[in-house]
Amino acid sequence: MxxxxxxxxxxxxxxxxxxxxxxxxxxxxxxxxxIAATQEPATLQAMQSELAxxxxxxxxxxxxxxxxxxxxxxxxGNEACLDDNAVLLPWRTLxxxxxxxxxxxxxxxxxxxxxxxxPPPTIAPDLNLAFNGVPVLAVPPTVAPAPKTAAENAADxxxxxxxxxxxxxxAVNGLDWCRVVxxxxxxxxxPPGVLRVGNIGVSMPVAYTLVHPGRNGQFEGNNVxxxxxxxRYDLPGRAQDALYDDLSLAVGPSDxxxxxxCVARLSAAQSAAQEAFAQxxxxxxxxxxxxxxxxxxxxxxDAVSSAITGxxxxxxxxxxATAAGAVGVAAAANxxxxxxxxxxxxxxxxxxxxxxxxxxxxxKIVADKALVETKAKLEATSAYAAQTYNTLAQTMTRxxxxxxxxxxx
Numbered sequence: 136m137x138x139x140x141x142x143x144x145x146x147x148x149x150x151x152x153x154x155x156x157x158x159x160x161x162x163x164x165x166x167x168x169x170i171a172a173t174q175e176p177a178t179l180q181a182m183q184s185e186l187a188x189x190x191x192x193x194x195x196x197x198x199x200x201x202x203x204x205x206x207x208x209x210x211x212g213n214e215a216c217l218d219d220n221a222v223l224l225p226w227r228t229l230x231x232x233x234x235x236x237x238x239x240x241x242x243x244x245x246x247x248x249x250x251x252x253x254p255p256p257t258i259a260p261d262l263n264l265a266f267n268g269v270p271v272l273a274v275p276p277t278v279a280p281a282p283k284t285a286a287e288n289a290a291d292x293x294x295x296x297x298x299x300x301x302x303x304x305x306a307v308n309g310l311d312w313c314r315v316v317x318x319x320x321x322x323x324x325x326p327p328g329v330l331r332v333g334n335i336g337v338s339m340p341v342a343y344t345l346v347h348p349g350r351n352g353q354f355e356g357n358n359v360x361x362x363x364x365x366x367r368y369d370l371p372g373r374a375q376d377a378l379y380d381d382l383s384l385a386v387g388p389s390d391x392x393x394x395x396x397c398v399a400r401l402s403a404a405q406s407a408a409q410e411a412f413a414q415x416x417x418x419x420x421x422x423x424x425x426x427x428x429x430x431x432x433x434x435x436x437d438a439v440s441s442a443i444t445g446x447x448x449x450x451x452x453x454x455x456a457t458a459a460g461a462v463g464v465a466a467a468a469n470x471x472x473x474x475x476x477x478x479x480x481x482x483x484x485x486x487x488x489x490x491x492x493x494x495x496x497x498x499k500i501v502a503d504k505a506l507v508e509t510k511a512k513l514e515a516t517s518a519y520a521a522q523t524y525n526t527l528a529q530t531m532t533r534x535x536x537x538x539x540x541x542x543x544x
Contacts, residue, residue, distance in 0.1 A: 182347045182382045189238055189345050190384060192229040197395055198542050201312045203242050203343055204228055205251045210236040216251060219244075222360055222367070224345065239346040239358055241368055243388075245328030248319040250342055254311040286517045289524030293418070296531040309542030310404055313397035316342065320388035332368045332385045333357075342391040344368045349380035356381065400542055407534040414527045421523045428513045435506040442499035449492035456484040 196204045204225050205216035212227030212235075224240040226233060242251045283291075319329070325340035332341050334357060346358045346368060354360075357369045358381050371383045392398055459481070 178350055179382070182349070185235065185238070186345050186347055186382065186384050189224055189229075189231065189235055189240070190386075192231055193240070193343060193345070194391070194394060196229060197309060197312065201307055201309050201541070202253055203250045204240075205244075206240050206242065207236070212236050214251075220360070237348060237352070239348075239354060239368070240343070241330055242343040243319070243330035243341065245330065246319075246322075246326035248315055248322075248326070248329065250312070250315065250319070253307050254315050255307075284517060284521070286521040286524060289521045289528065292528045293524050293531070296528055296535065299535055306539075308539070309395070309397075310401055310538065313392060313395070313401045313542070316388050316392045316395075316397055317401065320392060331366055332383075333370050334366055337370075338366060339370075339385075339387070341385040342388045344371075344383060344385040346381055346383040349375075349382060351380060354381060355379045358383065396542055400537075400540075404534070404537040407530070407537050411527070411530040411534040414523075414530045418523050418527045421520055425516050425520050428509070428516045431509045432506070432513055435502065435509040438502040439499065439506050442495060442502040445495035446492065446499055449488065449495040453485065453488035453492050456481075456488040459484070 193204060196202075205214040206218075206221035207213055207223040207225040207228070208215040208218045208221040210223065210233075212223075212225055212229075212231075212233065214225035214228045215221045222239050222241065224231075224235050224238040226235040226238075229235075243249070244251050319325075319340075319342065325331075329340045330342070330344070331338040332344055333339055346354065348354045348358075356373065356379050357366050360367070368385065369379075369381065369383060371385050373379065373381075373383075375381075386394070461481075
């Protein structure tokens, strides 16, 4: 038999269940409204994430291929550089997933500034200057004993580096491509035929652009593949409405150069190259001075030889004067014509020749001293030459290393 207490407990359970259902209904309504409110931002965030991933892949392509990728002709995702009508992202070439194949991708290939093509090898980071064709630094032949001196070894190293630098001019890397981007950024107004975003009234040149078709999966506005000669892509940030929900980004040449690292890397490479050229000029001047020092040794050795010859001639003249004086005195005595003037005259001649011999000996001493000093100066110059060549080798090595490094980290 049920007691009143038991009936009261069953009634309380029914009320409790009713309240729970009401609370669950309210929570369900609030959850449904929250999902509806957050569905659009989540979709927008996903589209932005896809564009950011594609942008990173496009710009990362430059580090390995030294150019931007070409668009793809179809959803297979392979770049088609010979197809002027290609407008799709080359997802397969970039190593992305196939869902990125729905994105539109445009890259500047016009105006003589094709960012999707390898730049010509003549475009060098050293402002088109090159070491090839300049005279090779050489040690003066008068200071080339065996084995080779430190200066000669340093000169050989520089000669090898010059050959390496000349070879580098035919190699292309990201720095050469950066020169094209920099030219694009500094050309005002932009040349006809470059890629633009905008409309007939307002537009701006860009290096490349990426476009997502939006929630409806359809490209709209200027992002639809157009007729020849019309603008292909809308400006990023165009207001969205019932007729337009595309999402896009566009990167100008200056922004691209900064994002890739062209500014810092190109400046460093140019600075290193100019430093190497300045040091090369210093080495050339040093070499001329070195050659003059080597010539000084030849002149000093000639002066010593002339002094030795002067001593020999003065000795011969002194001997001749002495012999002539003795013969004259003897002849005068035999003929009994000796006068008071004969002996003084002969003695004077002997004295003159003796003085000349002394002068010749003094000249020899001076010439020997000058030769010693000249050799000491040449030795010091040779040490300076070795230092100069080594400094040049260091600057050239650094310039070549930065050139070879390109945009690589």
